[in-house]
Amino acid sequence: MINKLVPLIFDDSVKGRRGYVNPPSGVDTKAPIPQAYLRKSECNWPEVSELDVVRHFTRLSRMNYSVDTHFYPLGSCTMKYNPRITEKIAQLSGFTDLHPLLPQLKHGEKFAQGALQVLYEMEQLLCEITGFKAFTMQPLAGAHGELSGVMMIAAYHKAKGNNKKNILVPDAAHGTNPATAAIVGYEIVSVKTAPNGELDIEDLKTKVNQDTAGMMMTCPDTHGIFQSQIDQIAEIIHAVDGLMYYDGANLNAILGRCRPGDVGFDVMHINIHKTFSAPHGGGGPGSGPVGVGERLLPFLPISRVVKNTDGDFALNYDYPQSVGYVASFYGNFSVILKAFAYTLLLGGQGLKETSDHAVLNANYVRACLKDRYELPYDRICMHEVVFSASEQVKRGVHTLDIAKFLIDKGFHPPTIYFPMTVKEAIMIEPTETESRQSIDEFIQAMIEADELSKTDPESFHNMPTTMPISRPDDVKAAKDINTCYHC
């Protein structure tokens, strides 16, 4: 970690300096492009050397907390360790150099058999893990999976002549759920959380009717609680020909313990960068394959990877009821490849153990901190635990202050102010890859924060003090919009 500012790369720019040599043209011809089509303006990219670039971005990287450098219990985001072998595999040139249009040539699939086999075998593994009939690997992130899944729900109702208007979403849901359903053209109906942290089934019953196209659920939900009455919820929705959407953001809690396809869900996405450990890249790329049961099978996006009777893999576009293309190609291939390698490494037993230990670690955090922080739902949790800083707020210390305290202690803060159903929420997801020692150190820091809130609440307001910057002025950022160096 470095704690001073790094100049913008544009400030390092020196006229005429070069960081890279292009290959030679090698031909004498000049493209005869008329003046009218040519650029008149200068493209103000910096003029820097290779070393300038290396040093600049290396220094910038050292201004980040990351899983490799710090405990990162960011709830709902599953910041587990990413085994390095998956990176090495993703760099094999047989994968990196493969053009996505190659298998679309006549008989072109034979030139991409290895890649198609990866997609096919990963689909088979995901089907067995989740209890669904088939997956599309195309969606490029979790929210993109949601979009693809809700499009399939819409296509299903259209095909049946159903005129449905609403999608039900729990009040504790990720923001992507209502945003997705709205983009597909549905009205959102919010369902309340019951006092035990689960969905309020009585409230659900009052909101389900013939207009209900489906329900989107995360299970375990964003409180880290498994819906113990999930089959009953599915029955209520299915009774009006609604479909059950499983938001797979928290699938990592239940591997080998429960399969969404077995308990009444019709469609799900998996954030495979979370559960199957592809690195999150500072905000992506992710990958969000979508699985379906019998009802939605005809509506899966195209293309689909199929295995012919001769054992060869092929792309099939011939599904007349398909929702069509949801991405340009076959998904975020190299992210899927990393998740595939991870799944092969762990195997069935290993996957089950990841859930076991993720749940164990979260419950350990819960048990160690429940006397210090309010636990809105005091019960066994799954892979993450949600506290509230309501007690600390009485002393003038907010969740945000505690987050900044943790930064100074060398921990990436948990997810804060989410779910919105819990005031001053602190959502902790330790993941299975952290040792008891590192979790104990984090717990100790949380206890210290509570102690300090009693003895010197004022001291929080300057935190963090060990970072290259102190707290930024968000209001100024939104008011005096400055998103570009030259503009």
Add this chain to the structure above:
Amino acid sequence: MLQKIGVKKIDDLFIDIKPQHKPKSFNLPKGKSEFEVLEYLKSLSAKNSTQLVPFIGGGYYDHYVPAVVSALTSRGEFFTAYTPYQPECSQGTLQSLFEYQSMICAMTDMEVSNASLYEGGTALYEAVMMALRITGRKKVLVDGGVSPIHKKIIHSYTDNLHYEFVETPVIHGQASRAAIKELLNKDIAAVVVQNPNFFGAIDDYTDIVDMAHKCGALVVESVYPISLGILKTPGEMGVDIVTGEGQSLGLALNFGGPYLGFMATKKEFVRKMPGRIVGQTVDTQGRRCYVNTLQAREQHIRREKATSNICTNVALCAIQAVIFMSLVGKQGFKELAGINADKAEYMKQCLAKIKGVEVKRSSPTFNEFTVCLPKDASSVVEVMIKKGFAAGFPLSRYYKGMDNYMIVAVTEKRTKAEIDAYVKALGEILLK
């Protein structure tokens, strides 16, 4: 740990999962060693034909990626971080993305860029939705030169919505001004164009922008980044929303992803833009710093009223791109674009000398162009593969009645010797 929790065994932590919820099956292979997994995936990677000399583009190009790019993005501090929700310990990602946005603005001559969308196709869809939101209108004109792949994405996403899309024809390779003029009226939200278009033709859309603006419609342009080293920019044409596939900015082909959707627009539309945006501000001590800004547009705040449902984007790909753009630099970019165009011109001239081959010359091109062969292009491409060349992309894959046509792409990586060998091989095949 179990004792602290107050349970006897791990199974006791799963009491909310009732017996009727247990998996009906969980029949997965046993775990393998690192070595075994590597060997297995090496064997699968060897089943892909990456040794063919590539002349396939279609919007996705075989450009060289300098070693520095992956050396830097493989730093764990970049690739094992997540969305910079806590700016004080994420300035590395945030500043990199601010620099990325600045270089996308410089490249396109636009005023604001977001911090990335998934890929070129979904970015174009987001741009169309943005134009529909800004104008409040319901009809969109899409030029026939827009990537057929991207058009398919737009159509599937809007199938359940009440919008109308009308395709305008391509005449002599370029967008038909007459058709656009006739169809433009106060109901049109946007005109969507692409430069260079899918057939490789380049264009100056200034006149279309003027026509559209007179009707209160916006112009959305999808661009190929490398071409902007020399080609007229969307900003110079007055375009309102620019998107594109950023794969050519330092990303490997990777069988279709991850790629990089970029988007830039005018400042007046920034609050309607989807995706994360990094903004510069100051900290409590007045020091320059960066944050995710204008978050009131986004799903985690606005939920069903958000400008998009996007959450995870492709930040690491944007960081790859900013490293690439920094390395190549102002002069290198101009040169790189020129080399691509010049080599393609050489190849066009060589191909035109083959009897029966017609190189479309009705409009200028950049590094990809349309060729008409004396017989079925798909079959010719199939034979060329046997000679070691991925010779081009047959247009019959997406267009009826264009059986003899293909598009051929040339990048800076193709040598004169490779081009000469291709031309010789094609000549021999067509003689037979």
